[in-house]
Amino acid sequence: MGSASDDTSxxxxxxxxxxGAFDEFVERFGGxxxxxxxxxxxxxxDAKDVLQDTLIQAYKSLxxxxxPEALTSWLYRVAANACLMKRRKGxxxxxxxxxxxxxxxxxGERVGTEIPxxxxxxxDDAVRAETAARVRKAIGDxxxxxxxxxxxxxxxxxTTQEVADALGLEIPAVKMRLHRARLMVRKSLEAEFATxxxxxxxx
Amino acid sequence: xxGRHVHGGPECKALFAKLSEYMDGELDPTACAxxxxxxxxxxxxxxxxxxxxxxxxHVNTTDVPGLPENLKRDIVSAYERARSxx
Numbered sequence: 001m002g003s004a005s006d007d008t009s010x011x012x013x014x015x016x017x018x019x020g021a022f023d024e025f026v027e028r029f030g031g032x033x034x035x036x037x038x039x040x041x042x043x044x045x046d047a048k049d050v051l052q053d054t055l056i057q058a059y060k061s062l063x064x065x066x067x068p069e070a071l072t073s074w075l076y077r078v079a080a081n082a083c084l085m086k087r088r089k090g091x092x093x094x095x096x097x098x099x100x101x102x103x104x105x106x107x108g109e110r111v112g113t114e115i116p117x118x119x120x121x122x123x124d125d126a127v128r129a130e131t132a133a134r135v136r137k138a139i140g141d142x143x144x145x146x147x148x149x150x151x152x153x154x155x156x157x158x159t160t161q162e163v164a165d166a167l168g169l170e171i172p173a174v175k176m177r178l179h180r181a182r183l184m185v186r187k188s189l190e191a192e193f194a195t196x197x198x199x200x201x202x203x
Numbered sequence: 204x205x206g207r208h209v210h211g212g213p214e215c216k217a218l219f220a221k222l223s224e225y226m227d228g229e230l231d232p233t234a235c236a237x238x239x240x241x242x243x244x245x246x247x248x249x250x251x252x253x254x255x256x257x258x259x260x261h262v263n264t265t266d267v268p269g270l271p272e273n274l275k276r277d278i279v280s281a282y283e284r285a286r287s288x289x
Binding site: 017022023027030031034038039044048051052055056059100105114116117118119131132135136138139150154155160175179182183186189190 | 219224229251257261279
């Protein structure tokens, strides 16, 4: 999200509430926070709210942050809370972690034959748009506690440690949720793409 | 490779739990070598791993719309107004 020296300088300007500091803060982080909100929530209006809530809350609270090197995790923590508040359909913490057994293919079930290789997709806008819609749906269907970890690790490319810091989880919990989230996305995409392989009814 | 391995046993189940760490290069060398050995001998696990890799690659490459310029301007203007009136 910016070099450490840039972050140190910006943080000093924010603490002093220098003119233009908020503008610079939005310029530096706004795009990434908005994209994060889009990836998690899937809707522009929600992403907009996440961005506004995060920027205002973060800007006020950043004055109390002493370690510029913690800025990235810290911002993601605020943004993740804004995302989860936006999508509070159920409790964030799962009642129990999903069982691996449920995500393993059943005996005799075909695997690995349906999901196309993304690097080998045809240069056809309609196919690519349809594929992207399926992927977004698979991500959107994940329970929030798993989706937030997947978005941070596999879309925002944060490290396991950064995700653990941002979400207040232990590293094994981050790894476990990431693995289950990936397995759920795989299962969902496998089922989606399998429908293409079936003969279509002709009307 | 030997064809003696039958997919679905405890070895496959134990490996199933480690696939993400294996993909991310987070396993220690001994555990990694043991997954390599298993993969060489179990076609179903290889296929499953490939489908998981593809699913993750799709997630990696999913794009979202960028931040609209007018939204950025609105947020900054709103803050500046609140700041000057306080």
